[in-house]
Amino acid sequence: MRAVVRRNKQLVCADIEELTPGPGQVLAKTLCCGICGSDLHALHSFEHMLELGQRSGGGGVGGGIDPSADIVFGHEFCAEILDHGPSSAKTLKAGTRVVTVPVMMTATGVDTIGYSNRYPGGFSERMLLSEPMLLEVPNGLSAVQAAMTEPFAVGEHAVAQSAAGPDASLLVVGCGPVGLAVIAALKSRGLGPIVAADFSPARRALAEVMGADEVIDPAVQSPHAGWSARGVPTTFAERAMAQMSGTGKRAVVFECVGVPGVLQSIVEGVPGGAQIIVAGVCMATDSIEPSLCINKQLDFRFVLGYSPQEFAATLHNIAEGRIDVRPAITDTVGLQGVAGAFAALADPERQCKIVVDPSM
Numbered sequence: 001m002r003a004v005v006r007r008n009k010q011l012v013c014a015d016i017e018e019l020t021p022g023p024g025q026v027l028a029k030t031l032c033c034g035i036c037g038s039d040l041h042a043l044h045s046f047e048h049m050l051e052l053g054q055r056s057g058g059g060g061v062g063g064g065i066d067p068s069a070d071i072v073f074g075h076e077f078c079a080e081i082l083d084h085g086p087s088s089a090k091t092l093k094a095g096t097r098v099v100t101v102p103v104m105m106t107a108t109g110v111d112t113i114g115y116s117n118r119y120p121g122g123f124s125e126r127m128l129l130s131e132p133m134l135l136e137v138p139n140g141l142s143a144v145q146a147a148m149t150e151p152f153a154v155g156e157h158a159v160a161q162s163a164a165g166p167d168a169s170l171l172v173v174g175c176g177p178v179g180l181a182v183i184a185a186l187k188s189r190g191l192g193p194i195v196a197a198d199f200s201p202a203r204r205a206l207a208e209v210m211g212a213d214e215v216i217d218p219a220v221q222s223p224h225a226g227w228s229a230r231g232v233p234t235t236f237a238e239r240a241m242a243q244m245s246g247t248g249k250r251a252v253v254f255e256c257v258g259v260p261g262v263l264q265s266i267v268e269g270v271p272g273g274a275q276i277i278v279a280g281v282c283m284a285t286d287s288i289e290p291s292l293c294i295n296k297q298l299d300f301r302f303v304l305g306y307s308p309q310e311f312a313a314t315l316h317n318i319a320e321g322r323i324d325v326r327p328a329i330t331d332t333v334g335l336q337g338v339a340g341a342f343a344a345l346a347d348p349e350r351q352c353k354i355v356v357d358p359s360m
Contacts, residue, residue: 003124011339021085031143033122034076074122075102075114078146097137138319148325153314155181157306169230174256175203187211188322197223200348224269234271258282272296334360
């Protein structure tokens with residue numbers, strides 16, 4: 001079958017071995033698959049990602065992967081069941097469209113679909129999926145919309161881990177796919193107003209479409225200039241008075257950029273008592289001034305991925321129309337166009353989320 005293979009830090013279209021489902025597995029036809037920012041990092045820096053995974057205790061992308069061997073990326077997918085392996089429950093029949101958390105349950109543990117030498121991801125014509133993990137795509141939802149369950153579940157998890165609520169003033173820094181997913185998750189809860197900041201005019205426009213109430217160009221105005229107007233006490237005396245009277249809002253900031261220096265700029269700009277949710281993946285060493293964080297009593301929380309329950313909730317929200325993922329999708333390519341799409345995603349004015357359709 002045809003697939004896009006990472007080989008020698010390049011993406012090449014190649015024929016790979018056909019797949020045979022084992023016990024508890026299904027063989028599925030890939031209908032479409034989104035390109036994730038993690039894929040962009042992994043193309044050139046997969047070895048570093050594996051090292052960090054090992055240093056963090058094996059969480060995330062980690063053990064048992066040979067980065068010098070062929071790897072087929074793609075973990076934001078919608079697929080159609082073709083066949084079942086032995087001892088399968090066959091709860092979902094052949095022809096059913098499905099999405100799943102991109103992991104494979106095996107006798108020796110869990111493997112990551114799309115970041116594995118054994119289980120190719122969605123940049124291929126077919127995949128093996130773990131039957132117990134499958135969720136049926138509701139009728140009426142397109143395959144492309146269903147494939148966005150995975151990236152938008154990242155926003156669901158970030159918001160679920162935060163203190164966002166009626167008593168919070170919300171700021172999203174960075175309006176790429178992660179920032180848009182956070183905005184969508186906040187909006188689906190009826191929270192707001194949501195302020196979003198990005199240097200890109202196109203990204204700011206997308207943030208408005210996804211539900212941001214105010215968008216800011218940081219080149220023109222600091223996103224931290226309006227905390228007082230949004231009801232957040234900004235001095236120690238104001239915070240003390242607010243605590244005694246039970247008034248005032250708390251600043252909750254979602255960092256969705258993942259570029260060195262952004263965290264320090266947020267530390268400088270936020271008022272005391274703020275919570276900073278770090279959802280952007282910075283692959284380089286970064287630095288902050290701890291004394292500022294201590295003086296302001298800042299609450300940092302770093303978030304990764306999502307739970308199976310958050311994944312299922314995101315699919316439900318998309319199917320019910322609470323989250324409209326379509327504005328984020330800017331292009332569709334076939335397998336031959338994947339390498340070009342990776343390059344095109346460097347331009348935020350033209351691209352946000354590109355979907356791969358192996359049938360094209």
